[in-house]
Amino acid sequence: MRLFNFAAEGGVPLAAEPxxxxxxxxxxxxxxxxxxxxxxxxxxFTFAARRSTVKPHNKLAFAIESLVEMxxxxxxDNFGSRKKALKHLPLLxxxFTFILFSNLSGLIPGVxxxxxxxxxxxxxxxxxxxxxxxxxxxxxxxxxxTVQFWALRELGLRRHxxxxxxxxxxxxxxxxxxxxxxxxxxxFIRIITLSMRLFGVIYAGEVLLxxxxxxxxxxxxxxxxxxxxxxxxxxGIQAYLFMMLTMVYMANATHSDDHDEHDEGVTTDPVKxxx
Amino acid sequence: MEIDANxxxxxxxxxxxxxxxxxxxxxxxxxxxxxxRNPEAQGKVLSTAFIMAGLVDAVLAFVLVIVFTTS
Numbered sequence: 001m002r003l004f005n006f007a008a009e010g011g012v013p014l015a016a017e018p019x020x021x022x023x024x025x026x027x028x029x030x031x032x033x034x035x036x037x038x039x040x041x042x043x044x045f046t047f048a049a050r051r052s053t054v055k056p057h058n059k060l061a062f063a064i065e066s067l068v069e070m071x072x073x074x075x076x077d078n079f080g081s082r083k084k085a086l087k088h089l090p091l092l093x094x095x096f097t098f099i100l101f102s103n104l105s106g107l108i109p110g111v112x113x114x115x116x117x118x119x120x121x122x123x124x125x126x127x128x129x130x131x132x133x134x135x136x137x138x139x140x141x142x143x144x145x146t147v148q149f150w151a152l153r154e155l156g157l158r159r160h161x162x163x164x165x166x167x168x169x170x171x172x173x174x175x176x177x178x179x180x181x182x183x184x185x186x187x188f189i190r191i192i193t194l195s196m197r198l199f200g201v202i203y204a205g206e207v208l209l210x211x212x213x214x215x216x217x218x219x220x221x222x223x224x225x226x227x228x229x230x231x232x233x234x235x236g237i238q239a240y241l242f243m244m245l246t247m248v249y250m251a252n253a254t255h256s257d258d259h260d261e262h263d264e265g266v267t268t269d270p271v272k273x274x275x
Numbered sequence: 276m277e278i279d280a281n282x283x284x285x286x287x288x289x290x291x292x293x294x295x296x297x298x299x300x301x302x303x304x305x306x307x308x309x310x311x312r313n314p315e316a317q318g319k320v321l322s323t324a325f326i327m328a329g330l331v332d333a334v335l336a337f338v339l340v341i342v343f344t345t346s
Binding site for chain 2: 014077193196197201203204207208211237238240241244245
């Protein structure tokens with residue numbers, strides 16, 4: 001019953017496997033590939049920054065400029081001002097490009113077929129960074145931590161707590177304590193959902209490719225082609241989603257309720273997305 | 276009576292796919308309708324629709340992860 005053999009023996013294990021043991025600390029294949037992808041992204045952007053001119057001559061540099069401009073435009077729509085969008089641009093752009101490259105890196109043919117032996121255990125040398133739950137959890141904690149940092153920096157402790165504990169008027173309403181607790185718990189749930197969503201989609205895609213290739217038998221390459229296209233689409237969507245949710249959380253957390261800063265042009269209300 | 280574990284896995288995917296499928300369908304229908312009603316807002320509507328589709332798709336991803344990682 002090969003047809004119903006879902007999780008193939010040579011499938012993708014849930015946890016990333018260590019390829020080198022550095023004094024009791026396992027250096028996993030996901031970390032290795034993540035470092036490679038970080039180097040690739042850095043090189044690409046450094047190259048584009050060097051070649052960037054007022055009159056575009058280099059097509060790659062122009063493409064990267066358009067990407068940066070797109071992120072700035074999205075930030076302007078969400079934050080309400082270009083100044084704020086430029087302030088948070090580094091984090092957002094880094095998240096988007098790094099996650100996109102990490103997602104797509106798993107689809108390069110031949111990535112999973114190079115294997116390495118560590119302690120008698122054969123494991124693939126390369127594994128996409130975002131198919132490791134530790135990686136996505138780390139990124140989610142970093143993101144929410146940065147959001148909290150900027151909220152404290154821009155609003156101060158009292159007004160930041162007011163976001164959580166002063167939902168119902170007047171402020172001494174005992175209901176506020178309960179709503180506040182749920183709101184604080186919501187911050188932790190955001191960490192979980194951000195990480196689980198990215199990990200789940202990309203990891204499930206990897207496993208799906210394995211399973212479809214297994215089911216396809218001799219026609220594996222043809223059978224996996226539509227799944228490949230779907231994976232490319234999901235890679236882009238998930239990277240965009242991670243960046244967009246970061247932006248929305250940031251805009252909501254640093255948005256002050258007092259209406260005394262209308263000097264930065266037209267302010268629009270940030271888009272409300274929960275999840 | 277012996278129940279094959281693979282039957283349960285297949286049913287998990289089948290039932291788990293119903294919700295996200297309905298969700299993505301609703302999102303697509305509303306997005307197309309609002310673009311038809313207000314074509315100038317196409318960019319904004321489509322970006323929001325993609326965000327929502329991504330949020331909904333995650334449910335199916337959880338199902339797939341659960342199915343593929345249990346033996």
